[in-house]
Amino acid sequence: MKKLIGSPGTLSGLLLRIGQCLFAAASIAAMASAFGFSNYTSFCYLIASMGLQVLWSSGLAFLDVYAIKIKRDLHNPVLVSLFVVGDWVTATLSLAAACSSAGVAVLYTKDMGFCKSLPHHPCSRFQISIALGFITWFLIFISSLVTFWLLASA
Amino acid sequence: MKKLIGSPGTLSGLLLRIGQCLFAAASIAAMASAFGFSNYTSFCYLIASMGLQVLWSSGLAFLDVYAIKIKRDLHNPVLVSLFVVGDWVTATLSLAAACSSAGVAVLYTKDMGFCKSLPHHPCSRFQISIALGFITWFLIFISSLVTFWLLASA
DSSP, X not given: OOOOTTOTTSHHHHHHHHHHHHHHHHHHHHHHTSTTGGGOHHHHHHHHHHHHHHXXXXXXXXXXXXXXXXXXXXOOHHHHHHHHHHXXXXXXXXXXXXXXXXXXXXXXXXXXXXXXXXXTSOHHHXXXXXXXXXXXXXXXXXXXXXXXXXXXXX | XXXXXTOTTSHHHHHHHHHHHHHHHHHHHHHHTSTTGGGOHHHHHHHHXXXXXXXHHHHHHHHHHHHHHTTOOOOOHHXXXXXHHHHHHHHHHHHHHHHHHHHHHHIXXXXXXXXXXXXXXXXXXXXXXHHHHXXXXXXXXXXXXXXXXXXXXX
């Protein structure tokens, strides 16, 4: 297997995983600090999905650190298949959560105009959390493309 | 390049494309027949995204028919790269549209209980359209995985 930028066991791969963890955790923090988020199924789903992302990405970040430290090659087909499945599942769930929350946010901001008429509504926190969710998805999407490419070109 | 099930220029690939067109068109029809869908940005976006999907998949379906008829091989790297980009873009847009619409539908059905309290609200049509959107996404997702695999293993 070739070594690509962002592949498991490399420094760029580790940085990608750390980025995923940080943005997902920031998304959870922004959403959890918004009053009344728990009334919306989509926002709860965003928290759940970002929580899963933190678990998955931090696990792989620890694995990357271990592989870099003892200079072990993680590029064997079984491990990479596992990474591909996990990356794809979490990437799809993250995109789905960010989009469903964005759908609700757009409904409130644009279609109903709640954010203007109800100034106490925590619209901006919801929007920040959703934006961070999309950044998380973008980072995990890069990781999943790299691992899938590694598996396919093996 | 190897020939995989669902790859461009094969009968299974053609069937996948036809399925994408049919489900996307059915999703548009179900949404357009629901009264008041145009008040919701997410539902308009679903129609736009499914419209793009119909255009892309029907174009590739015609190309598949042509390739099967004159027995031409579509597996050259430039063509496959083009398929990969188009498939990924339309797949991501379809999932985003289906999820954002699902977010709004869940908000109305579960969080607010509008579907029970307002019997004239066309909830079921929205839900059918969204379900068809998810099936369309699943079919284009298969196509995009196959084309990406072809490109990576070339």
